[in-house]
Amino acid sequence: MKNSIHTLLIIMLLPFAATINSYADEPLKPENLKVSNSEAMDSITQRFRRQLQIFPQEKVYLHTDRSRYQAGDTIWLRAHLVDAASHRATTASRYVYVELIDVDSKLLKRIKLRPEKEVYHGYLPINEEQPQGYYTLRAYTRFMENLPENYFFHGNIAITNPRARKAAEEEYAKSDKTKKDTTGYRPPFHVSFFPEGGYLPAGIPWRVAFKGVGSDGWSDEVYGIVVEEQSGDTVATLKHSHRGMGTFMMKAEKGKRYIAQILNNQNRYLEFELPQAEENVPMLSAYWVKNRLGITLSHPKQQGLRLVMHTRGMVFYNRPWNTDHPVLFINKQQLPGGVIQLLLVDEGKMSSVNALFSIEKLRNCRPPLPLTNRSMAYGRK
Secondary structure, three states: OOHHHHOEEEOOOOOOOOOOOOOOOOOOOHHHHOOOHHHHOOHHHHHHHHHHHHOOOEEEEEEEOOOEEEOOOEEEEEEEEEEOOOOOEOOOOOOEEEEEEOOOOOEEEEEEEOEEOOEEEEEEEOOOOOOOEEEEEEEEOOHHHHOOHHHOEEEEEEEEOHHHHHHHHHHHHHOOOOOOOOOOOOOOEEEEEEEOOOOEEOOOEEEEEEEEEEOOOOEOOEEEEEEEOOOOOEEEEEEOOEOOEEEEEEEOOOOOOEEEEEEEOOOOEEEEEOOOEEOOOOOEEEEEEOOEEEEEEOOOOOOOOEEEEEEOOEEEEEEEOOOOOOEEEEEHHHOOOEEEEEEEEOOOOOEEEEEEEEEOOOOOOOOOOOOOOOOOOOOOO
């Protein structure tokens, strides 16, 4: 994972039971989610709009015919290039560049896709002697090179090579198996911890996300406990819920160290230190209560804070935080689809904390398709 995950937390949209006081804000009406005239003059909203005007962004997605290939095959692909804000197709860039990269981040091949009738498509041949393993397809435009590489498209494919595998087995049979490994020790797995909002507030029950990754780079199923180092008391238990990922609740104290004692699915044991607890840091927490999104602050009485919500740079909520109510509820139907970012801004227009979550609008939408039979009966073919 990138280092930016420490400042941007992807909120896991798993509904769970929570006790909320009944005196929270009333659900917002759809018209209230629109930016009013006074808010349109706000410098935060204007900066977002200005950013989209003077520095538009592109987004590319690469569609391949398969995910597994053999050496000597051809990768047929199509690139979907859209405007990052509106998600509308664009052909502003003359070429889309597609690269094949190995596990050592070495560039193996690069091709250029030029639009034909507003469609970027082409193919990338694989060498017959290509070693077996996992490879990365990276796609971007020259305009996208103005941004960090994590804005590029990255997709994984697997390439098998029976001849290379047989040669490797023969070489291993002839090798000296008593020779010691000089590549250094590699831990069997690693677990990363991500407190919701980026920091772990002191003295408040808070949700912490985690992800277990094996030495091969794939997810690893992990479980264990979190203990306070000096006393040895258990403060939380954790168990993965999906591909080595999960969440747990814990209450951390300032100045104390917390250690996660973890086992993986191969019963290997390792310890990891959690982030230090911070005092007086306003943090955002988001969770689902049925079809409503609840947003709370770690210090809801702090004055001078403003909550800003946007999707792809388009601001749809920009209001001061109401300190009279501890929870803000928003119905799911009133939120736009896609990835939504929450920003908590102080009076100096500085973002103190932000969070990400996604809204899926089309999961249960099925367009009506009329089905008719051309004949009442069909013969044997």
